[in-house]
Amino acid sequence: MKKIILFLLVAITFSAASFAQVQKTDQRTIETKIADFLMKLPAQNSTDHDKLMAELSSMGEPAFTGIAANLLPPGQGNDLASRYAISGLVKYLAKGNDKEKMKICAGSLCKSIESTKYDEVKDFLLQELQYVAGNESVATVSNLLLNERLCDPAARVLVRINTDQSNQALLEALPKATPQQQLILVEALGQTRYVPATEKIRELATSENTEMKKVAYRALAESGDFTSSAMLAAESRKAGYTYEQTDALGSYLLLLQRLSETDQKKLAETSCKQLIEDKSVPTPARSSFLKLYADMAGENAFPIVLKALDSPDKQYRMAAEIILKEFNSPKSVTQVLKKARKTKNPELKAELIPVLAGYNDKNCTDFVLASLNDKNQLVQLAAIPASAKSAKDMAVVPLVDLIKTGDETITRSAKTALLTIEGSVVTDEVARALPNSPVNSRIAFIEILAKRNATKHSVLVFNEASDADPNVRLVAANALQQLSTPEDAEKIATLLNKASGQNEIIALQDALFSSVKQSGNQENQVTLTESLMNKSGDKQLRYYSVFAKTGGTKSLSIVENAFEKGNPEQKEAALKALTQWSDYSALDALYRIGKNNPDKKFQSMALESYISGINQSKNTTDQKVLMFRKAMELASTVDHKKLVLQEISKNSTLLSLVFVSQYLDNPELQQTAVQSVNAIVLANSGLYGTVVEEIALKSINLNKDPEANYQKQNMLNHLATLPKANGFVSMFNGNDLNGWKGLVENPVARAKMNPQILAEKQKQADERMRGSWKAINGILVFEGNGDNLCSEKLYGDFELILDWRMEAKGDGGIYLRGSPQVQTWDTSRVEVGAQVGSGGLYNNQKNASKPLVVADNPVNDWNTFRILMTGEKVTVYLNGKLVVDNVTLENYWDRNIPIFPTESIELQAHGTKLEFRDIYIREIPRPEPYRVSKEEEQDGFAPLFNGIDMTGWSGNLTDYTAIDGMIVCDPSNHGSGNLYTANEYSDFILRFEFQLTPGANNGLGIRTPHEGDAAYVGMELQILDNEADIYKNLQPYQYHGSVYGVIPAKRGFQKPVGEWNYQEVQAIGNKIKVTLNGEVILEGDIAKASKNGTKTMDKNPHPGLLNKSGYIGFLGHGSPLKFRNLRIKDLEKKGK
């Protein structure tokens, strides 16, 4: 008692305290609170989920019913957040910690069920009500039992309640219900096991309807009332004790089971026993009764169960044997053993052996061991695993002896059994028995020694490896892989040279490698293999695969040499070795063979192995993509092409995506390409922009996979998360020079030029360009004569991706912002220093000019550049390797100034043939400070937000951040509180733009202090998505633009969600005027509207309404939205 009082006191104190707190700070109306709350759903993780549901739970009934009022039938609007709220709350409360709240919640749901006119909404509420319903819900729910749509969900709720009251309601509805509803009601009464319904249900069980019979029998059985047993017994008998659609037998079994849990147990036992002994009952039913009887009677059932073993029906015996496993009193064990000993039926004996083995009894174990030598194989086969399990070590010798008999079936089973026995006794006994055994036995013994890694018996296995029988030799060769030591290499090599069968050779190669690899480092291994090979006469080709397993450059040159210079047999073996190369360093060799070898079979083998090896190799992702593209050029079969598309998709880059997308229109490869596009796009959220989106959407439309529905949705969901602006776009369309222009002198010279002259010169330059640069088959080619090719567009910060290649002695580069250059040249040109590789900032004098590593592919091969330029800094990846790491690019044209802020990207012409393909660019927005227009500046406006950072603002700088010239409010940053200006303002004109998201809610606070709820301690001009369903029940003074709670604004002038709205706010003395998208939506006098601050529309005190000055702020952090172009004309300052 004391405890309870103490608890109550604490609870009262606590809730009073929190109530006071809420009173002080939270004066939002319930509608606003609901709307604010719903914005936060669904919770993004379990911690938030719990907190949010605790918050909702504390909001009480008005919130519960208020939220439920938002619910709509499917397809009639978006009530998602409300469904999350109710479902989440119900499951939170159903944990049962707060019974009072649970009751309130159930009450609210009932109220909502009564008030909504939609059956589908009622259904949803009933489904949820199940979790919290109590007696108080019975009246509301039972009214729905006779509703066709809702009878089932309503009955479920009553089943969950399961009190006399709820069961009574189910029963009372029965006479008035339709046959379909009666099924539901009877089933429900069965589940609640409501005995008073028995008589009524028995009546219905005589119905002609099979389904009704089935449900009624089941209900009668569930309730466990013995008065139904006569009926169910009769019906089972009528059904011949077999299954039929009313399942009378199943229900009868259930009833007997239920009765056995009551004081009617004797009745149940007697009924079971009678049926077991009744030979007219089919054995499946008898075995069910036997099982049931054993469950009821325990060891008392032993005699009957034992008797069942005499049945000729195996299934019936099996039922008994399963039961016997549970009976392990000494008396029953002895009797089962006696039965096994005495029986003349080997099948029964075999069945009883596993039962005996499970008893853990010495006599039984002895019997099992003795059965190993039974004259019947069925018995032996049962005894083998049973003996290993129960006799363990003691079973080893007899099992080994059994193997020695050589019978194939017995041997297989005994071998498996021996391997489950622990300890070296197994291998020692096997080794002892191995010599002088028949072939089959020796094979099994060798396999056991290998599996157990019995190196100490390896000599025996070596002997067997030279046996006359090829099967024995093969098994021994395989075993040597496990058993060989470094010292065995020579012995294995001798065997390898002598071996004849293909499988034997492969096994010995594996064994040799396994021995060689223990002989030191890679060099030692290769030397050893080479010396063994050199002693092998004409069997050298048997050693190539050992080199392949070892790997390394020396091995590679030996095998490549063998491929080039060997005889046809050696060539084939060498190629096979190359295709199995363990460290994938043979890929280049395979590519060459795939490309050049005159033998088509060799080509195909090499190419396939090349394709399969690329992703296993240690190359960079960009390099792998280039390798797959090379492979595709060689691929001639659909299978190889598909393989390329599948494998390249494991490398998620822009260029792999663009590459696979070319095959979306190829009928044979389309679906493979679709899956590749999926894989590439989904694996990398850095891939976005129009190029990516177009490919993704195209592949969605073409997808015919059985899982296409999921895949499409998944892709759309993924695309929705990607940034919409500033993604990758193509700079080269593959067909012409659209977007490019010729070069006129240099940026410094051009800047000084008269525009007319510049235009003239540009025309001439363009003319020259068309002569020297050509688009040929998707490749941009420069033949060696002419000037640089310049992008028409000027670029500031960007990421540039392109492929390039050049011929021997080639020279070129990429100019960034009109300036030289990211260098490309043939690294063999040591006379000009090209051995440092391509990618360096060649003309730098103060900063690094050489690449960090040489990453060039051979001349005439394609290379991939990824160039990142932000501000003056440049980073370059060549073929996936970092060659320039954030280095300043110096201004070549005027070394006294930094690099130009924007200029063309140029492809440098330097007198040799150059080729480019797949040129893509992603512009990186550069924050520009926000400036007001000249007119506004003259008018006295100044920026309130600088467009770059949050200078001049304070408060919640976590959720509110400066991004791309906007103030972006993002609740997922998990900040708290509002955003305020650092300065105070009194009279002013504020202009800004805002963009809403669906359901967004924020507010513009003016003349407010930094602390407290601005709507009351200052003034709040509502910012709200007026059109969202969740706000349909607000008061007029709560919609967008209103002086919150004081003066309502006009609705209907917002732009659609997602578009920018333009707003002007004038606050001059007590006059407030709000203009939205050119329409004055509010104009009023706050003093008049509030009777000088004493009485407002919302009847709440607004003590700060008539403040003379204060801060400007954005009030809210629950909804994402954006602001930009904020500028203010400070009228007070002007007046001073």
Added chain:
Amino acid sequence: MNRRKFIQNSLTAAGAFTIVPAHVLGGSNHIAPSDQLTKAIIGVGGMGQGHINYPGSRLTAICDVDKNHLKSALEKCPAGTKTYSDYRELLLDPSIDIVHIATPPHWHGIMSVDAAKAGKDVWCEKPMTRTIGEGLRVREAMAQHGRMFRLNTWFRFADNFYGMGTTVEPIKKLVQSGLLGWPLKVTVNAATGFNWKFYWVGNTGLDIKPVPEELDYNMWLGPAPFKPYNPHRVHSTFRGYWDYDGGGLGDMGQHYLDPVQYILGKDHTNPVRVDVDAPQQHPDAAGTWKRIELTYADGCKIILDGENKDTDVPYIEGPNGKLFPGFHSDIPYLEKKLASFPDPEPQITDFAESVRTRQKFALNENNGFRSCTLVNMAIIAVRLGRSLQFDPDKCEFINDPAANQMVNQPMRAPWNI
């Protein structure tokens, strides 16, 4: 002699010592077609059509509630295959030995139990049952009626196990050897080779569409609560709805976790605790989750890492060693060391053998129930968004009535289990 009679005779004829060794019975190649076991498939959509050619038995009947499925499946079936649209009628056919259940999971429990009552052996697709309570009933019915049951996931005894580069057997042997120590932690994520299929989710806010002519939607729903028809609920996308399945977790979970249960030697029990971090779940449509931890009484843990945060994580980690994908380990010479340990106990991995000898299949209603319960525990915790404690003996959650409501869910009449 009809072929059903043949089976009974071969099982019952006392003194006729004609039973050939198990391995010969095992391969269908060794048995004349007329002596083969017969099977029927219930649910011949994408998954069920795959069962048509499963070896070891002869197909004689198929059943589906969608006429188009029946039609397209029939084209792939042997001549003379019977068709049904109500599985209850199919079960009355005495010539069928084995019933393959390839319907969505909300039917698995009822159909398995009904098939057992009708004297059929059962080959059931994973997940075994949609609720823990239905699983208990299947277990009970198989015992009561003496039927053989095979759950159709096979990694515990066959095929390379996802990223492990090996079958489960050596992993089981490793754990059994004690070389890794105890307790163990198993991590199931993309890095260890398992993809959680987070695109198998439902759509929220489905609208109402007319039921197509060919589909008996009421029968498709069966025991599930009635919800207005929308094509996304059924056929290839049903996995995304709680009423029928449990998203990627529900549908792939038993594939991934049944072997883990076997490896850890937990076929007789379940975790005592499940911890979860997930976004709030929609009441109808399954969504994604971040992390689920299942803890056994002895401290062994299974981590389902939906975010794939730890990319270098071992598949199994114990106090004395780790096992990584590809059967790599930080224990030197692991394979050699392992060789000296005993093999795991052999299992029956051919269902026809199990049916003929009446010995339990490797993955049956008992261990299958436990691994399905692993998944159902996780699903319930995800749906409730909170950690739960579980009593593996009673198969009930502790101190959480809401969770226990999900253990047993009432069915729409006339369906019961």
